Amino acid sequence: MSAPVWNNKVVKWVDDRLPIISMVHHAAYEYPTPKNLSYMWNFGSLAGFVLVTMILSGIFLVMNYTPHADMAFDSVERIMRDVNYGWLIRYLHVNGASMFFICVYIHIFRGLYYGSYKAPREVLWWIGILILLAMMATAFMGYVLPWGQMSFWGATVITNLFSAFPVIGDPLVTWLWGGFSVGNPTLNRFFSLHYLLPFVILGLVVLHVWALHAVRSNNPTGVEIKTPQDSIPFHPYYTIKDLFGMGVFLIIYLYFVFFAPNFFGEPDNYIMANPLSTPAHIVPEWYFLPFYAILRSIDFEFLGIPAKLLGVLAMFAAIIVLFVIPWLDTSKVRSSRFRPVYKWFFVILVIDCFILGYCGAKSPADPFMGLHGLQVITVGQLATLYYFLHFLVVMPVVGKMERPKPLPASISESVLKGGANA
């Protein structure tokens, strides 16, 4: 890639001293992109768009928010009632969080289906998981800030997870709280970190895109770009495709903002935090439900590890396991399009995650989907078992046993012969 020649003197003067214009040109215009990307490749840039929306709406919310246990709840109500367009900014922020997770979860499953975690994209994948972890921490702390009943008790339950660790558990929880229970010091530090972490995420996104540009985008065939015929410049082809996808996405996002702004929320969070009374049914936000189900499904001791600690470890392991899948997956073929057996296990994994989500939303002793004699906890345990089996057993074994379909010689050949039907 030769450096572009700038005709405009001002542009040239700046670029000779700080080649930032060349860099942007290189990254966004010339970047050779596989010519067969489907709409599944829209969700990365969509997630980036939501991140910017969240940071901007958040900055404006802070101008009217008071991070104090006695005043936080009222200041949020004031934003909703008295601040000009406060309701709009807050609902953009609240529903933006859900949209962020929808985009990122689709983005992750896209990567899982098309083998985007395999060499040479392992570091790209790792940075993605770090972004997910940072997002979870940010979302959790943000949910605490309105200081409603769910804020308070969600914070209590989640911080208490750390008390499961032997010896350091209790001092650690006291340290997290800054007191002997969730209280004003906790709210203050969560506010501070909730403001900080999005910028950490932004930094990780820069690394993510940097790594992406080093190894190039994967594509639905999983076959690397071999000749210039396989790729097209990012601009205008994918800028326009991303823009179209963004239009569709905005229709959905703004539908919730304007017509169902509390769809993803819990009514209990419009009751001010009360340290003396726990709501009858505590549920985390929807995007944490599968992990919450894994946490609760462990109600037994194993190898002398108490159930509580084991549940916490299982929940963290559910994400940590993603770091090692580049090596757990033994198949040489990236895209599941050409993997007739694994493809079905992938479908089972997706269904499994939905089942976990359902179990996380219900009480453990409830009947599963109204079926008598089948408790939510039992189904949750089976679904947890499959989640780990998928990564630890299915991935290595199926990769070795399966005979993949023949791969196209190149992206071009696949496109000319009609993609997956070739």
Next chain:
Amino acid sequence: MSQTVQSSGDKPDENRRDFLTLATTAVGVVGTGMALWPFVDSMNPSKDVLALASVEVNLSNIAVGQAIKVMWRGKPVFIRHRTEREIKEAEDVALNQLVDPETDDARVKKKEWLIVVGVCTHLGCIPMGTATGEPRGDFDGWYCPCHGSHYDSSGRIRKGPAPKNLHVPTYTFLTDTSVKIG
């Protein structure tokens, strides 16, 4: 420095350099750790939080069979005026039936008064069963609605995911009808 103490002839300064590198690194690591500590410790409970560490409660208005919640260190403490039946139930349980074995005697100072921290030892919810009419679980004590832990009339865990008995705070009876918690 004298050259005669060098042990390896062809690389005369190797040992001294290694020592300097190690010492510098060690000072750097320890120094960074010491500089970091104030920031870490600033997140621990502050002096004003610690100062609110005790509370006095008047017990004269609590009838037999009744219980109250008081705030202590930001969390509720349950004070229950136990009935004869509740005391007997608590004392009659065989220790081998308990998840976290403790005798009732070890958990109370006066048999009729049970004083425990009202925080479920599972994940920190407030168990129900203090106010009249709330579910008391299968063992006449408390029931935690979050994940279904049952506590008995001595605040001991009997069923459900909680690993420990309800914590007993330090307290002293100032008079027969007044207690200081903390």
